[in-house]
Amino acid sequence: MIPLQMAVRNLVSSLRKTVLLASILSTAVFFFVLLLAFGAGIRDGILASITTLSTGHLNVSGFVRTSREDVAPLMRNADVMQKWVAEHVPGIERTVMRDRGWGNVISDTGSMISGMIGVDFSSEHALRQTLSPSPTHDLPPRLPAVLPPDEIILFASQAKGLGVSRGDMVTLRTETLGGQINTASARVGYVAKDMGILSSYTVLMSREMIHELYRTPADTAGVIQIYLDDIDRSDDAAATLRKHLIDAGHPLLPSSEEPFFVKLQNLVDETWEGQRYDVTTWKEESSYLLWVLNAFSSLLGYLSALLAVLATIGVMNTMWIAVRERTREIGTLRAIGMSRRQVAAVFLCEALLLGAVSSTAGAAMASVVSVSVNLAEIPFQVEAATAIFMKDTLSLHVEFPSVALVILVFSMWTSLSAAWPAWRASHIAPITAMQQVH
Amino acid sequence: MPSILRAFGFRVVLIVVIGLSSLGRAAEDRPPMSQEQMTALLEKIDDRQRNSGDYRWEGVIYQKERGKEDTAYEATVYRRDESDQFMILFTAPKSEAGKGYLRLEKNLFRYDPSVGRWERTTERERILGTNTRRADFDESRLADEYDPRFVAHEKLGVYDVAHLQLTAKQDADVAYPVVELWVDEPTGNILKRQDYALSGKKLRTLYTPKWNSYFSESKGTDVYVPAEIRVYDELEPGNSTLVRLQKVDLRRLPTNIFTKAWFESKSR
Numbered sequence: 074m075i076p077l078q079m080a081v082r083n084l085v086s087s088l089r090k091t092v093l094l095a096s097i098l099s100t101a102v103f104f105f106v107l108l109l110a111f112g113a114g115i116r117d118g119i120l121a122s123i124t125t126l127s128t129g130h131l132n133v134s135g136f137v138r139t140s141r142e143d144v145a146p147l148m149r150n151a152d153v154m155q156k157w158v159a160e161h162v163p164g165i166e167r168t169v170m171r172d173r174g175w176g177n178v179i180s181d182t183g184s185m186i187s188g189m190i191g192v193d194f195s196s197e198h199a200l201r202q203t204l205s206p207s208p209t210h211d212l213p214p215r216l217p218a219v220l221p222p223d224e225i226i227l228f229a230s231q232a233k234g235l236g237v238s239r240g241d242m243v244t245l246r247t248e249t250l251g252g253q254i255n256t257a258s259a260r261v262g263y264v265a266k267d268m269g270i271l272s273s274y275t276v277l278m279s280r281e282m283i284h285e286l287y288r289t290p291a292d293t294a295g296v297i298q299i300y301l302d303d304i305d306r307s308d309d310a311a312a313t314l315r316k317h318l319i320d321a322g323h324p325l326l327p328s329s330e331e332p333f334f335v336k337l338q339n340l341v342d343e344t345w346e347g348q349r350y351d352v353t354t355w356k357e358e359s360s361y362l363l364w365v366l367n368a369f370s371s372l373l374g375y376l377s378a379l380l381a382v383l384a385t386i387g388v389m390n391t392m393w394i395a396v397r398e399r400t401r402e403i404g405t406l407r408a409i410g411m412s413r414r415q416v417a418a419v420f421l422c423e424a425l426l427l428g429a430v431s432s433t434a435g436a437a438m439a440s441v442v443s444v445s446v447n448l449a450e451i452p453f454q455v456e457a458a459t460a461i462f463m464k465d466t467l468s469l470h471v472e473f474p475s476v477a478l479v480i481l482v483f484s485m486w487t488s489l490s491a492a493w494p495a496w497r498a499s500h501i502a503p504i505t506a507m508q509q510v511h
Numbered sequence: 512m513p514s515i516l517r518a519f520g521f522r523v524v525l526i527v528v529i530g531l532s533s534l535g536r537a538a539e540d541r542p543p544m545s546q547e548q549m550t551a552l553l554e555k556i557d558d559r560q561r562n563s564g565d566y567r568w569e570g571v572i573y574q575k576e577r578g579k580e581d582t583a584y585e586a587t588v589y590r591r592d593e594s595d596q597f598m599i600l601f602t603a604p605k606s607e608a609g610k611g612y613l614r615l616e617k618n619l620f621r622y623d624p625s626v627g628r629w630e631r632t633t634e635r636e637r638i639l640g641t642n643t644r645r646a647d648f649d650e651s652r653l654a655d656e657y658d659p660r661f662v663a664h665e666k667l668g669v670y671d672v673a674h675l676q677l678t679a680k681q682d683a684d685v686a687y688p689v690v691e692l693w694v695d696e697p698t699g700n701i702l703k704r705q706d707y708a709l710s711g712k713k714l715r716t717l718y719t720p721k722w723n724s725y726f727s728e729s730k731g732t733d734v735y736v737p738a739e740i741r742v743y744d745e746l747e748p749g750n751s752t753l754v755r756l757q758k759v760d761l762r763r764l765p766t767n768i769f770t771k772a773w774f775e776s777k778s779r
Contacts, residue, residue, distance in 0.1 A: 143633065184746075
């Protein structure tokens with residue numbers, strides 16, 4: 074208690090210096106927490122987009138070789154596999170079946186190549202919740218529970234490129250499993266707000282339409298997307314599922330960190346026949362998109378190192394000055410019976426308090442700024458930012474456990490930075506200290 | 512007027528001529544073709560275009576796409592029909608030079624010299640993104656791949672044509688499941704072709720109004736080659752491709768020409 078009281082008194086007595094150093098440290102923590110919040114916002118945006126449009130937490134995909142040079146992304150008897158998966162993977166919140174395709178969407182004035190996802194809209198509540206209407210089209214606030222089988226959902230940038238609005242007709246063109254060209258007419262049933270780069274090449278349609286285009290039986294599907302109660306369990310659940318599939322005699326593709334369309338291309342060169350399955354996690358399916366998060370993590374790592382260096386230099390320097398200025402005081406304290414340990418504890422407590430207060434202040438300011446920015450819904454001015462971050466507004470997500478950890482680690486680090494000066498202070502001989510003349 | 516515009520304006524003229532000449536004409540009073548006659552006609556079409564030896568033509572492919580700049584490619588096509596070997600090598604413009612396709616042992620490969628990689632692709636791929644496909648340049652196999660149905664004897668401009676509808680056979684590896692042909696009956700040359708999707712939607716129309724013949728020493732008779740192929744995209748009006756076959760050579764090609772090594776050496 075005494076070292077702590079003394080530490081508080083010392084900090085208050087040299088208030089100007091304390092405030093100056095605390096300001097610098099809290100500013101550094103402020104920007105760091107803000108960056109953490111920005112990174113978390115990006116991650117949440119990417120995750121929401123990816124797990125809505127592209128992948129579950131875990132996926133079971135099917136690939137069938139239909140000829141020497143054609144491989145189709147589908148599995149037969151998909152209902153049976155869906156039930157089997159539900160029995161063998163613990164902690165499943167829900168599963169959805171989707172179909173995967175690729176082709177042209179052609180309007181009177183434009184055309185584009187796009188991925189085509191066959192969806193059972195009536196059972197995909199999360200999808201309906203996540204998709205919101207494009208503000209430039211006159212639409213109901215939510216996707217209807219039932220979309221007619223001949224209607225498709227485009228995203229705003231796609232609709233703009235094709236020059237279409239809700240109610241307009243487009244032609245879908247693709248190749249069947251046998252390689253023959255097929256088309257279907259479709260009406261634009263809904264235009265959703267863009268969700269980043271993924272929505273540039275994803276068109277949503279009914280499963281019936283995909284089956285009609287590809288002339289595939291109704292009991293086939295491209296992928297079973299599995300959503301767990303805890304996304305962080307994806308890797309373990311994937312390993313469990315792979316093992317069960319192998320034990321049950323289902324041939325699997327080797328595990329690899331590639332999205333399905335890259336695998337599909339690579340499979341053309343292989344020579345196996347029949348049906349193969351593939352188990353992937355959301356990270357593997359979106360590996361080509363996660364570079365943003367990886368780049369951010371690296372940036373945060375460098376910044377953490379920089380922050381640590383700054384804190385160390387600042388705190389150590391201040392403590393050295395304090396030790397020099399208070400040498401006689403230290404000598405006096407030692408002479409009246411204070412132990413070395415207690416002397417060191419005083420300096421350590423000063424650094425710890427400085428770190429704790431400044432990091433808490435910095436983190437608190439960053440939290441306030443984050444909340445304000447989120448409420449303001451500031452749009453990205455640059456289109457590329459919308460595509461990469463998969464959001465059209467700036468979003469900062471303060472995760473309080475992370476912030477608490479930052480405060481704790483920063484406080485400990487500033488305390489550690491004062492260790493050497495504290496040790497030196499504690500080893501000053503009392504008689505030497507008392508005799509020192511400033 | 513630029514040559515490309517002159518070329519594509521031809522379609523308007525052709526349609527007007529065909530339309531005017533078709534107005535008010537009654538159907539030819541000739542009996543419909545029998546199945547044997549149609550099969551024989553398809554075999555004749557295939558045989559007239561097939562060379563028992565080698566085949567090489569140099570030409571230009573003009574591509575027109577709505578919303579984009581017109582492009583022109585120079586290409587050389589090599590064929591050895593007796594062994595089903597086929598190759599397209601693009602020689603211009605500079606950005607596309609060295610790219611191409613090679614068929615080896617029933618596999619079609621695409622090559623891009625900028626990455627130095629061969630990629631296996633399907634036989635149905637659109638050639639360099641144009642409206643043409645490998646089958647448009649390769650040996651004609653209509654008799655093998657399609658079952659014919661007689662539609663009518665018609666007039667196409669000044670030509671007496673047999674209008675046939677072809678449906679792909681069960682195991683045929685073709686992009687277009689339904690094809691309609693207008694065949695010049697005296698010569699067996701295809702003048703017009705329309706390709707349809709499985710849904711019945713018309714996908715493209717091809718015109719081959721002029722054919723040239725070249726004597727083949729290996730075959731001992733003439734081989735017929737279209738002087739030009741005009742392809743019009745019916746799903747995306749405004750998109751079209753014009754192929755002009757300029758130099759046709761039926762002399763023997765080097766033995767090792769249909770190899771990746773030879774192709775790569777020409778790509779550099």
